[in-house]
Amino acid sequence: MMVHAADDLECGHRRIRIRTVDTDVVILAVTLANERGEVLDELWLTFGRGKNRRYIATHQIAKALGxxxxxxxxxxxxxxxxxxxxxxxxxxxxxxxxxxxxxxxxxxxxxxxxxxxxxxxxxxxxxxxxxxxxxxxxxxxxxxxxxxxxxxxxxxxxxxxxxxxxxxxxxxxxxxxxxxxxxxxxxxxxxxxxxxxxxxxxxxxxxxxxxxxxxxxxxxxxxxxxxxxxxxxxxxxxxxx
Structure with missing residues (x-):
């Protein structure tokens, strides 16, 4: 997933959304948002399934953590x-x-x-x-x-x-x-x-x-x-x- 996200950034996309149910992906997305902040505006995750589905703004988490x-x-x-x-x-x-x-x-x-x-x-x-x-x-x-x-x-x-x-x-x-x-x-x-x-x-x-x-x-x-x-x-x- 991070390989594809990184490739999207190389192609000039500044807003990315990833769908996942894995907490590990959340951690990696926060890290990617932090490392590629100069070329990335937003990195969203659609996390969970059904009624438990929610959207996570990993770029905001990265900014809050520093x-x-x-x-x-x-x-x-x-x-x-x-x-x-x-x-x-x-x-x-x-x-x-x-x-x-x-x-x-x-x-x-x-x-x-x-x-x-x-x-x-x-x-x-x-x-x-x-x-x-x-x-x-x-x-x-x-x-x-x-x-x-x-x-x-x-x-x-x-x-x-x-x-x-x-x-x-x-x-x-x-x-x-x-x-x-x-x-x-x-x-x-x-x-x-x-x-x-x-x-x-x-x-x-x-x-x-x-x-x-x-x-x-x-x-x-x-x-x-x-x-x-x-x-x-x-x-x-x-x-x-």
Missing amino acids: PVKSRALPVFHAITGCDTVSVFAGHSKKAAWATWNAFPEVTTAFLSLVSTPSELPDGVLSTLERFIVLFYDRTSTCYDVNVLRKKLFSGKSRSLENLPPTRAALEQHIKRAAYQAGHIWGQAAIAFVILPSPCDWGWMKSGDELEPLWTTLSEVSKSCHELISCGCRKHCSGKCR
Whole structure:
């Protein structure tokens, strides 16, 4: 869609309308409206179906957000959950947006991943880790997501599903987000793109298919036997392990 929209702009059209039901397209349209503002007057989306159909003026959204936040938007959207990157259970994009506004320093990290990144610098990972810490606990003063996991689990009795990911899992999550937002969406208006292997960006091969590489840590059942309990009423023979 963005390739066709970009081509329309090259042909001199200044008003464009796209029909979609995909939130990802909204994000890309806002980015395109921001980047091509000099040759674009209006970029409208017809979003949804039937009675839920509405019109979205992405050029107005881009103007309201400003050039920096509009450019960083795809990375924010990917990290907080999209079609190819998992969401943070129990935490909404609305809450993530509030965290972004409260921690504007993360914008620089988003921008570093917005266009075909070659690597994930330690400084970027550290800033994004702090962003996730605040996402889960806005009053936290720590910068280590593993420390926060321990604190929330022991002090606030959170379920495992609602704990933040480990740092090892978060790094793979950020890689998948960078691949989607930087390499794929970063070339959304280009007809023929060059992509690196997804296996270098948080994915792994399983036969002929790709699966997320969730973490580089070993399974807890194999590394922490002391945390495993069973329902044996008599002496356990060890088979439960």
